[in-house]
Amino acid sequence: MTEMIVVKELSRSFGEIRAVRGIGFTVARGEIFGFLGPNGAGKTTTISMLSGLLRPDSGSITIDGMDMASHGRDIRRIMGIIPQEIALYEELSGRDNLLFWGGLYGLAGGELRDSVDRALELVELIDRAKDPVRTYSGGMKRRINLCAGLVHDPKIILLDEPTLGIDPQARIRILDVVKGLADRGKTIIYTTHYLEEAEHICDRIAIIDEGTIYASGTLAELVELVGGKIMVTVSGGFGAGDVRELVGDAEIDHIENGELRVKLLDRDSTGRFLGGLFSTGLHVDGVAIREPSLESVFLQVTGRELRD
Amino acid sequence: MNEILGILANDIRRRLKSPVSVILMILIPVTMTLIVGIVFGPSGEVTVPKIKVLLVDNDGGFFSGFLMQGMQQGELADMLDITGVSAAEGEKMMSEGKASALIEIPQGFTANILDGVPVEIRLVKNSSEYFLPLVVEEITKTMAVLLDSGSRIFSGPMTRMRSIIDGESWPSTGDMEDVMNGARNGVILVYGYVADSLITFRDEVASAADTAVVAAGEKEDSGGFNIFAYVMPGSMMIGLLFIAELILRDILRERTGGTLPRMLASPVTTSQVVAGKVGAAFAITMISCLILLAVSRIGFSVDLGDPSALFLHTVATILMCTGVMTFLYGAISSERAADAVMSVVIIVMALFGGSMVPYEQMPSALQAAGRFSPVFWAADGMKRIFLFDAGVSDISVHLAILVALGVCSLIPGTLLIRSRIAKGGW
Numbered sequence: 016m017t018e019m020i021v022v023k024e025l026s027r028s029f030g031e032i033r034a035v036r037g038i039g040f041t042v043a044r045g046e047i048f049g050f051l052g053p054n055g056a057g058k059t060t061t062i063s064m065l066s067g068l069l070r071p072d073s074g075s076i077t078i079d080g081m082d083m084a085s086h087g088r089d090i091r092r093i094m095g096i097i098p099q100e101i102a103l104y105e106e107l108s109g110r111d112n113l114l115f116w117g118g119l120y121g122l123a124g125g126e127l128r129d130s131v132d133r134a135l136e137l138v139e140l141i142d143r144a145k146d147p148v149r150t151y152s153g154g155m156k157r158r159i160n161l162c163a164g165l166v167h168d169p170k171i172i173l174l175d176e177p178t179l180g181i182d183p184q185a186r187i188r189i190l191d192v193v194k195g196l197a198d199r200g201k202t203i204i205y206t207t208h209y210l211e212e213a214e215h216i217c218d219r220i221a222i223i224d225e226g227t228i229y230a231s232g233t234l235a236e237l238v239e240l241v242g243g244k245i246m247v248t249v250s251g252g253f254g255a256g257d258v259r260e261l262v263g264d265a266e267i268d269h270i271e272n273g274e275l276r277v278k279l280l281d282r283d284s285t286g287r288f289l290g291g292l293f294s295t296g297l298h299v300d301g302v303a304i305r306e307p308s309l310e311s312v313f314l315q316v317t318g319r320e321l322r323d
Numbered sequence: 324m325n326e327i328l329g330i331l332a333n334d335i336r337r338r339l340k341s342p343v344s345v346i347l348m349i350l351i352p353v354t355m356t357l358i359v360g361i362v363f364g365p366s367g368e369v370t371v372p373k374i375k376v377l378l379v380d381n382d383g384g385f386f387s388g389f390l391m392q393g394m395q396q397g398e399l400a401d402m403l404d405i406t407g408v409s410a411a412e413g414e415k416m417m418s419e420g421k422a423s424a425l426i427e428i429p430q431g432f433t434a435n436i437l438d439g440v441p442v443e444i445r446l447v448k449n450s451s452e453y454f455l456p457l458v459v460e461e462i463t464k465t466m467a468v469l470l471d472s473g474s475r476i477f478s479g480p481m482t483r484m485r486s487i488i489d490g491e492s493w494p495s496t497g498d499m500e501d502v503m504n505g506a507r508n509g510v511i512l513v514y515g516y517v518a519d520s521l522i523t524f525r526d527e528v529a530s531a532a533d534t535a536v537v538a539a540g541e542k543e544d545s546g547g548f549n550i551f552a553y554v555m556p557g558s559m560m561i562g563l564l565f566i567a568e569l570i571l572r573d574i575l576r577e578r579t580g581g582t583l584p585r586m587l588a589s590p591v592t593t594s595q596v597v598a599g600k601v602g603a604a605f606a607i608t609m610i611s612c613l614i615l616l617a618v619s620r621i622g623f624s625v626d627l628g629d630p631s632a633l634f635l636h637t638v639a640t641i642l643m644c645t646g647v648m649t650f651l652y653g654a655i656s657s658e659r660a661a662d663a664v665m666s667v668v669i670i671v672m673a674l675f676g677g678s679m680v681p682y683e684q685m686p687s688a689l690q691a692a693g694r695f696s697p698v699f700w701a702a703d704g705m706k707r708i709f710l711f712d713a714g715v716s717d718i719s720v721h722l723a724i725l726v727a728l729g730v731c732s733l734i735p736g737t738l739l740i741r742s743r744i745a746k747g748g749w
């Protein structure tokens with residue numbers, strides 16, 4: 016397995032805000048590496064440093080064997096970036112946009128036109144290619160935004176929340192495109208705050224929050240972290256002491272007045288636990304049961320829910 | 324280089340796809356010019372406020388009378404308000420700034436012309452005015468040419484006249500030749516050469532015109548002084564500065580819109596991006612200027628003058644506009660700051676440069692300040708080209724100042740923007 020991206024001890028602050036705090040990871044060729052984290056976690060900051068737009072305060076980035084600090088331009092040549100915010104010229108047609116972005120990577124003439132056509136076909140926008148981007152729907156803009164970073168057929172692709180704010184159907188299309196790219200041997204970093212996306216397409220996932228990678232690995236490896244247990248969260252008007260003895264042999268993950276989170280081995284023990292809870296007549300507002308999943312992992316490693 | 328041209332061409336393509344803002348800016352000077360034109364007369368045949376001219380006639384002879392009469396006929400009568408004064412009165416009134424110009428005809432003017440002795444007409448221009456005295460100067464020169472050619476062509480009757488005046492006998496053919504040659508060189512003006520006139524005398528002298536007058540007449544085909552040619556240069560500069568500003572503002576917009584970072588994430592260097600954007604500002608301002616010149620020519624019958632002077636002055640002007648705006652954007656970091664600062668700077672430069680109130684009609688203190696406005700040099704040079712058919716050498720100072728301003732603001736401006744982008748401060 017060849018390491019395409021090697022990041023060590025990467026940090027970046029904006030004044031007082033420590034956006035990225037000494038993260039490190041590696042991504043192998045042909046792998047989709049996911050960054051899963053809530054708003055402000057430091058995903059975009061990390062992507063900006065990887066794309067050479069933002070200088071790290073410390074740490075190192077090596078891409079395809081080249082050091083970012085000394086070979087920035089060579090690295091940018093083999094990298095495609097799909098920014099979180101749609102960055103296109105609204106007054107130009109989809110095709111003109113792609114011609115421009117492709118041209119910046121040194122493509123010209125017939126080669127450029129062919130590449131643009133291929134990119135348009137990839138996102139199924141060839142029919143609307145002549146219309147100004149201004150007239151596109153949100154999903155179509157997202158798709159053109161995606162393929163603007165692909166015209167030059169980069170080896171490494173950085174996607175920063177490419178499915179933000181679009182309907183499920185358009186989202187599936189984009190996910191399919193990304194999977195297809197990985198199948199063709201591209202190395203991909205994919206940031207998202209949607210658990211399902213990370214579960215669905217990423218080979219390995221890093222859980223990031225407050226500029227720190229809390230855990231990383233394949234989905235199976237991560238789920239292993241919660242011990243393959245069912246996580247039950249109970250909230251209501253009870254004190255921490257009231258519920259402590261109910262727990263029995265279950266493992267307490269978190270406890271405070273009004274909230275209890277326990278890990279249970281299987282469905283039977285979960286049923287027993289909940290039966291016991293309701294028979295006490297305690298005031299319970301809600302119960303959430305999570306099968307072992309990325310969601311429960313996220314909750315456990317960061318101590319908070321990942322909300323949209 | 325390809326990358327720079329790619330960015331430049333993309334910007335032009337974008338403007339072509341959404342040209343409204345640039346068109347609106349082009350319409351500013353066109354509208355301003357049109358309004359002034361309508362105020363002063365619909366066809367461009369102007370009735371400018373009368374120019375006050377003082378005439379000191381130390382000769383009192385036939386030719387000085389001819390000059391005076393000539394200046395009070397036809398179109399000229401509508402333009403000039405001529406008052407005969409004594410030499411002392413004249414000096415006093417001029418020093419008080421009560422007239423635009425003073426013409427002093429020397430003693431023995433008539434006799435000397437008849438004798439073929441060079442004469443000199445003294446023309447005193449009001450130093451605090453610029454345009455109106457120039458009009459008087461042009462008129463005087465034209466009259467002098469008329470007098471010169473008249474004395475030549477009508478040398479027969481003239482000599483007869485002289486013999487009547489002096490009571491002498493008929494001169495010989497040889498004498499006549501002498502008189503003719505003398506008369507030809509008779510009128511030497513303070514300003515040495517005969518420039519194109521503002522006023523046409525073509526109809527009156529058509530049969531008798533010599534080459535100099537014909538040249539002058541041709542230039543004035545449109546008939547008379549063209550007010551549009553007078554107003555357009557100043558108002559044009561406002562439009563061009565706003566256009567350069569608009570295009571350069573794009574760097575800030577692209578930064579917030581994400582397309583600038585996207586460009587920087589490509590192998591293109593920051594320098595290439597900045598060069599492309601500044602180049603685009605130059606190109607689009609230039610295209611707008613060419614459109615304005617075409618509108619001036621076709622819509623307002625403005626005589627665009629000497630082509631090489633026009634070409635060089637246009638390039639220098641656009642260089643200045645782009646340079647000044649690049650420099651300002653090098654110092655500005657947000658669109659909000661640009662909103663607050665840019666229009667004010669442009670309006671002030673334009674105001675002092677004579678784009679709104681004609682420079683000639685500004686108080687002298689403001690005129691002095693106006694010389695520090697780049698707009699003055701751009702507009703004044705253009706006026707000279709339009710109105711006085713100035714050649715390259717006539718506007719060499721203007722060209723030098725504009726190019727110097729352009730280069731000295733463009734280079735630091737470009738470097739400032741580049742370092743801002745590189746630092747990520749943008």
Ligand SMILES: Nc1ncnc2c1ncn2[C@@H]1O[C@H](COP(=O)(O)OP(=O)(O)OP(=O)(O)O)[C@@H](O)[C@H]1O
Pocket residue numbers: 029032033034052053054055056057058059060061099208
């Ligand atoms: N240019 C900047 N100036 C100041 N603070 C910044 C800047 N960019 C990011 N930050 C801060 O750094 C932190 C991480 O931001 P970042 O954009 O990397 O988060 P993110 O994970 O991409 O979030 P989102 O999911 O909302 O896109 C945030 O607290 C943010 O406010």
Ligand SMILES: [Mg+2]
Pocket residue numbers: 058059060099175176
């Ligand atoms: Mg982000």
